[in-house]
Amino acid sequence: MSMLNDIDHVLVSEESIKEINKKLGEQITKDYAGKKLLLVSILKGAVVFLADLMREIKIHCNIDFMVVSSYGAGTKTSGVVKIIKDLDLNLEGYDVLIVEDILDSGLTLSYIVDILKGRNPNSVRICTFLDKPERRISDIKADYCGAVVPDEFVVGYGLDYDEKYRNLPFVGVLKPEVYN
Ligand code: IMP
Numbered sequence: 001m002s003m004l005n006d007i008d009h010v011l012v013s014e015e016s017i018k019e020i021n022k023k024l025g026e027q028i029t030k031d032y033a034g035k036k037l038l039l040v041s042i043l044k045g046a047v048v049f050l051a052d053l054m055r056e057i058k059i060h061c062n063i064d065f066m067v068v069s070s071y072g073a074g075t076k077t078s079g080v081v082k083i084i085k086d087l088d089l090n091l092e093g094y095d096v097l098i099v100e101d102i103l104d105s106g107l108t109l110s111y112i113v114d115i116l117k118g119r120n121p122n123s124v125r126i127c128t129f130l131d132k133p134e135r136r137i138s139d140i141k142a143d144y145c146g147a148v149v150p151d152e153f154v155v156g157y158g159l160d161y162d163e164k165y166r167n168l169p170f171v172g173v174l175k176p177e178v179y180n
């Protein structure tokens with residue numbers, strides 16, 4: 001069976017994704033002119049977004065990666081965030097922009113923001129591709145957001161269900177029977 005047969009409906013199309021990245025890139029290019037921009041990406045989900053977004057940014061920027069885990073094979077947050085791989089760079093003097101795939105409960109990001117702020121960067125802001133505000137637990141807001149999505153579990157464009165569907169070029173919702 002093809003991966004596409006598991007999709008119930010598309011939420012963010014390839015075409016919209018392109019437009020979203022163009023817009024975000026333009027805004028970030030303006031806002032960070034003259035600054036020392038560092039894009040910090042949380043693996044693995046944000047890697048697809050980062051790859052597209054950084055090519056829409058027209059000023060110099062560095063990239064660095066972090067691996068954390070907050071989800072297992074299921075669709076609900078565990079509330080536990082663990083750093084599995086830390087950044088390589090020292091953050092002093094950098095204007096850090098965290099590039100995330102989705103802001104859900106916010107537990108993961110609020111934890112990461114606190115850690116990064118403690119390392120004396122110039123600033124720390126958040127750019128998320130998707131925002132699911134209905135599910136927020138932490139008091140955290142994205143400075144840049146690609147699209148707001150309803151409270152449904154989504155896959156594609158980097159986002160997984162049980163490590164699958166990351167390579168879908170759009171964001172979609174799985175058919176209910178896929179979970180069973
Ligand atoms: P949070 O800590 O609840 O905000 O969760 C953040 C992480 O959970 C994201 O970076 C994703 O990896 C994962 N996640 C949250 N919602 C979804 C979803 O709808 N689909 C796939 N992964 C999700």
Ligand code: MG
Nearest residue numbers: 045071159160
């Ligand atoms: Mg995940």
